[in-house]
Amino acid sequence: MKKEDKKSALHIAKGTAMPPNVNQNFKLKKRKVKTAEEYVQGILSGNTVLLSQAITLVESTQPKHQVLAQAIVEQCLVHSGQSFRLGLTGTPGVGKSTFVESFGMLAIAEGKKVAVLAIDPTSQMTGGSILGDKTRMEQLSVHAQAFVRPSPAGDTLGGVAKATRESIVLCEAAGFDFIIVETVGVGQSETAVHSMVDFFLLLLLPNSGDELQGIKRGVMEMADLIAINKADGAALMAARLAKKQCKNGLHLFPPKASEWIATAELCSAVQGTGLDTIWQHLQTYQAHTQIKGYFQHHRQQQAKYWLEESIGQALKNRFYQHPAVEQQYERIEKEVLKGVLSPFKAAQQLLDLL
Amino acid sequence: MKKEDKKSALHIAKGTAMPPNVNQNFKLKKRKVKTAEEYVQGILSGNTVLLSQAITLVESTQPKHQVLAQAIVEQCLVHSGQSFRLGLTGTPGVGKSTFVESFGMLAIAEGKKVAVLAIDPTSQMTGGSILGDKTRMEQLSVHAQAFVRPSPAGDTLGGVAKATRESIVLCEAAGFDFIIVETVGVGQSETAVHSMVDFFLLLLLPNSGDELQGIKRGVMEMADLIAINKADGAALMAARLAKKQCKNGLHLFPPKASEWIATAELCSAVQGTGLDTIWQHLQTYQAHTQIKGYFQHHRQQQAKYWLEESIGQALKNRFYQHPAVEQQYERIEKEVLKGVLSPFKAAQQLLDLL
Numbered sequence: 001m002k003k004e005d006k007k008s009a010l011h012i013a014k015g016t017a018m019p020p021n022v023n024q025n026f027k028l029k030k031r032k033v034k035t036a037e038e039y040v041q042g043i044l045s046g047n048t049v050l051l052s053q054a055i056t057l058v059e060s061t062q063p064k065h066q067v068l069a070q071a072i073v074e075q076c077l078v079h080s081g082q083s084f085r086l087g088l089t090g091t092p093g094v095g096k097s098t099f100v101e102s103f104g105m106l107a108i109a110e111g112k113k114v115a116v117l118a119i120d121p122t123s124q125m126t127g128g129s130i131l132g133d134k135t136r137m138e139q140l141s142v143h144a145q146a147f148v149r150p151s152p153a154g155d156t157l158g159g160v161a162k163a164t165r166e167s168i169v170l171c172e173a174a175g176f177d178f179i180i181v182e183t184v185g186v187g188q189s190e191t192a193v194h195s196m197v198d199f200f201l202l203l204l205l206p207n208s209g210d211e212l213q214g215i216k217r218g219v220m221e222m223a224d225l226i227a228i229n230k231a232d233g234a235a236l237m238a239a240r241l242a243k244k245q246c247k248n249g250l251h252l253f254p255p256k257a258s259e260w261i262a263t264a265e266l267c268s269a270v271q272g273t274g275l276d277t278i279w280q281h282l283q284t285y286q287a288h289t290q291i292k293g294y295f296q297h298h299r300q301q302q303a304k305y306w307l308e309e310s311i312g313q314a315l316k317n318r319f320y321q322h323p324a325v326e327q328q329y330e331r332i333e334k335e336v337l338k339g340v341l342s343p344f345k346a347a348q349q350l351l352d353l354l
Numbered sequence: 355m356k357k358e359d360k361k362s363a364l365h366i367a368k369g370t371a372m373p374p375n376v377n378q379n380f381k382l383k384k385r386k387v388k389t390a391e392e393y394v395q396g397i398l399s400g401n402t403v404l405l406s407q408a409i410t411l412v413e414s415t416q417p418k419h420q421v422l423a424q425a426i427v428e429q430c431l432v433h434s435g436q437s438f439r440l441g442l443t444g445t446p447g448v449g450k451s452t453f454v455e456s457f458g459m460l461a462i463a464e465g466k467k468v469a470v471l472a473i474d475p476t477s478q479m480t481g482g483s484i485l486g487d488k489t490r491m492e493q494l495s496v497h498a499q500a501f502v503r504p505s506p507a508g509d510t511l512g513g514v515a516k517a518t519r520e521s522i523v524l525c526e527a528a529g530f531d532f533i534i535v536e537t538v539g540v541g542q543s544e545t546a547v548h549s550m551v552d553f554f555l556l557l558l559l560p561n562s563g564d565e566l567q568g569i570k571r572g573v574m575e576m577a578d579l580i581a582i583n584k585a586d587g588a589a590l591m592a593a594r595l596a597k598k599q600c601k602n603g604l605h606l607f608p609p610k611a612s613e614w615i616a617t618a619e620l621c622s623a624v625q626g627t628g629l630d631t632i633w634q635h636l637q638t639y640q641a642h643t644q645i646k647g648y649f650q651h652h653r654q655q656q657a658k659y660w661l662e663e664s665i666g667q668a669l670k671n672r673f674y675q676h677p678a679v680e681q682q683y684e685r686i687e688k689e690v691l692k693g694v695l696s697p698f699k700a701a702q703q704l705l706d707l708l
Contacts, residue, residue, distance in 0.1 A: 070699055073699070078693065249603075303690050303693070303697050304697075306697035306698070310701030310702075311673065312670060319665065333658065333661060342520070343661040344424070345424055348424075
């Protein structure tokens with residue numbers, strides 16, 4: 001069994017509500033293969049077991065699974081889109097899991113069905129997953145109105161991001177109308193999440209003075225809201241200072257296309273304080289951008305972005321995997337680095353190999 | 355005569371020191387065509403007339419010119435690199451031309467040969483050019499130790515950037531050892547300049563309070579130094595405040611790979627104040643990064659970036675100009691925007707057309 005398959009099988013085990021005494025590790029292979037229509041019917045009726053299996057297909061790298069997955073996604077597409085998509089980022093230790101648990105429960109109390117997805121490009125390296133430890137989401141992960149999915153494993157961010165974006169479609173088709181996409185601040189994962197959500201929330205810690213140091217390039221300016229988490233007890237004073245500094249920092253960025261003015265708030269996911277205010281910002285944002293037509297426009301721009309990204313990525317894959325290119329690339333690149341061949345001539349030489 | 359050709363011809367006229375009574379507009383066509391070797395010999399001997407003509411070839415979109423240009427660039431490549439490359443940006447009105455004039459003259463006084471190039475993606479639209487009005491560089495543009503080149507016209511930033519990057523090679527081969535590449539804050543032009551220079555200088559105005567509002571995404575974090583220009587007379591107080599705010603703003607960004615800590619300074623290009631300090635920063639930067647090996651490493655990374663960019667761009671051009679893609683793209687994109695076709699499936703459908 002390949003590592004990839006094993007992971008996929010594990011995802012099924014984690015994602016479903018089957019009794020723990022059933023050995024599910026080989027389910028996908030042994031089970032009679034369902035048709036795309038059967039999956040779609042199951043998903044539309046809110047069956048989370050089939051939803052979870054379909055997501056596993058979306059994540060699979062096997063061509064057979066990919067064909068089936070694409071058929072499912074295409075059929076679910078027209079039933080998707082009726083949700084609010086929240087992107088969430090923050091460095092490890094900021095309390096993302098606890099925040100998702102508390103905020104997810106609040107969304108359920110507000111009448112929402114909550115799906116939690118993740119993009120974690122480090123999971124392949126560490127073998128872990130930011131949502132793998134579901135014990136940190138005790139209530140949410142077993143709630144009937146919630147669906148918590150560990151982050152997919154994958155070799156490339158592009159592949160992982162594609163799987164997550166398609167998983168959003170499947171979750172929405174299954175009736176989940178509040179989607180949380182979580183990520184850690186690694187590489188380009190935040191840009192990927194930002195390009196698939198309606199609202200981008202940055203969680204920070206109240207370390208006074210240093211609180212902005214850890215922010216990756218561009219993350220702060222992507223944020224629609226910054227929440228200083230763990231703003232309780234002895235940390236409250238530092239959190240207030242951090243909030244003020246964040247607000248000042250946000251002023252450095254140009255106005256957003258959404259005309260939304262990003263701000264900063266305090267919260268404590270553990271104590272449940274400040275979450276109402278954040279929820280209110282989300283409501284205001286949705287109302288504001290829907291009236292202006294930006295909400296839908298933004299989603300169309302995202303779809304366009306993903307179309308162009310997918311084309312660009314596929315073209316590059318074809319190129320770099322071409323046998324002649326694979327054979328010559330290193331030699332030609334070395335000449336460029338040595339300064340004896342210009343990058344432009346080198347590119348042409350490589351393209352001429354096709 | 356096509357507009358493009360006319361512009362190219364005009365560039366020759368502007369870039370050379372020929373007497374004004376010679377009609378140069380049709381020079382390139384009528385003149386006996388030189389070989390690449392003749393151009394290279396001329397450039398290496400410091401002949402700015404041939405340098406200017408070679409740059410015109412680099413900028414030309416005619417296949418015949420492109421072949422010749424590439425041969426010239428490749429031969430000049432091994433003679434290039436021995437320079438300091440300064441990138442300069444700032445919104446219109448900040449005084450870039452005056453700064454280039456004053457700072458270029460200072461560089462000459464320090465024993466440098468100065469070449470000024472530009473990337474201006476707006477020049478095609480407006481018909482103007484940020485360096486077109488050379489009357490703003492009265493001393494520099496006629497100085498024997500300087501070479502001022504108006505920004506090339508071009509349909510795409512990629513094409514313009516390629517021409518500028520190759521022009522740097524030619525200028526260096528001609529003995530210019532201080533290269534200034536200027537741009538306006540439009541589109542991705544700053545990223546393009548940043549990816550071809552050693553040091554990136556951002557010019558700002560001392561409008562107190564608002565001075566950071568106009569900065570495009572990511573430009574401030576690219577800056578190795580911010581210079582508050584026009585810091586003289588009644589504006590001095592506001593400039594000091596702006597400097598302080600800039601320094602605070604720069605702290606928001608993570609440390610640079612160069613380990614260089616960006617800062618802000620005051621200057622007045624008109625009065626010639628503060629330029630020495632900026633010059634000193636450049637010297638310190640060069641010494642600092644050369645000792646650490648970063649200077650050369652950074653240039654190699656830039657060459658690698660341009661190799662990958664050129665490949666990506668060429669692949670995209672081939673794809674989007676493919677007749678079948680041209681015919682189908684709009685229809686398929688519309689389905690994506692309507693939400694009846696996923697971006698990923700759409701990408702695949704388009705790629706299958708090849």
